[in-house]
Amino acid sequence: MTLRHLRIFAAVCRCGSVTKAAAMLHIAQPSVSLAIRELEEYYQITLFDRISRKLYITEQGERLLKYATHITSLFNEMEESIQSVSEYEPLHIGSSITIANSFLCDFLAQYQQNYPKRNCQVLIETSAMLESKILNNELDLAMVEGIPTHPSIEKLPFFQDELVILCANEHPFTKHEHLSFADLLQEPFLLRERSSGTRAVIDSILQLYNMNVTPIWESASTRALVKGVQRGFGISILPYQMVKEDLQNQSIQRLYVEDINLQREYFIIYHHNKYVTPAMQDFINIALQVTTLQ
Incomplete structure (x- = not known):
């Protein structure tokens, strides 16, 4: 005996006819007849008297109908309640510092415009820390720089950026x-801190070319590094998205170096065992749409 059996039985009681119940439920008439017969066999009772081609509910049928109505009503209430909680449950999002400065506000503004009743809780951290929190199920999804390597992490590229080499306007390299x-x-180099996604990409490039750099500055603040470059303390390598206004304003200069690829991708990540909720998928879709327009 299943919930489906009870729903079919209740529909037959309401309609007073197997044919009408089948039409209302959009199922075949034999399926309705089979469900009623299976209920009668399961409980060893007669649910309807069939007289002159009409159905008359029996006393035992009335008793079952009372429970069937209560059970189906309770089930519907449960589904509505669970879906309502799921719909408005906060979406836990992580973002690297670079991506937060470049895209996060645009993503959240569009998400809240599309889904005003939903809430988001945001954590801005290093890419390494965000990966750890994804693995510990502390975040639903995160946006990171560089390619995650843990086998339990699903990754979806959503934007390609490049790192740019920067110096002061008066630097001889210009x-x-x-x-x-x-x-x-x-x-002398002014670089992001070692736990950042940007620094991880730079270190991997240096390793590829068998080179080593010991920066005189390490900072989580891109603005602090840009200020240091402007004042001539050294050169830096930073994401273009973070310094494009500085370059447009000509407050710093970009250096072009031969035979080196500084392209890198940003990824949306989540645990591969994580159920992708409608809220997660909606946020992912918005991220892809917004960055396509950049």
Whole structure:
């Protein structure tokens, strides 16, 4: 005996006819007849008297109908309650500092415009910390820089950015048309902290070219690094999205280095065992739509 059996039985009682109940439920008439017969066999009772091609509910049928009505009503109430809680449950989102400065507000503004009754709780942290929180189920999804390597993390690329090499306007390198990465190693570096996604990409590039840099500044603040570059304390490598206004305002200069690829992708990540809720999918769709327009 299943909930389906009870729903079919209640429909037959309301309609007074197997044919009408089948039409109302959008199922075949034999399926309705079979469900009634299975109920009668299961409980060893007769639910309807069939007289002159009409159905008359029996006393035992009346008793079952009372319970069937209560059970189906309670089930419907449960579904509505659970779906309502799920619909308005906060979406726990993580973002790296770079992505938060570049995109997060645009994503959240569009999400809240589309779904005004939903709430988001946001954590801005390093990419490494966000990956750890995804693995511990402390976040529903996160936006990180660089490629996550843990096998339990699902990753979806949503934007391609590039790192740019920066120096002060008065730096001698601004007069060079051709620079190699080896030329840069003579200079003091101002870099993001080691736990950041940006720094991880830079370190991997340096490792690829068998080079090593010991920065004189390490900071989680991109603005602090830009200020240091402007004042001539050294050169830096930062995401274009974070410094494009500085470049447009010509407060710093970009250096172009031969034979080095500084492209990198941003990823939306979540645990591969995590159920992707409608709220998660809606946020992902918005992220993809917004960055397509960038």
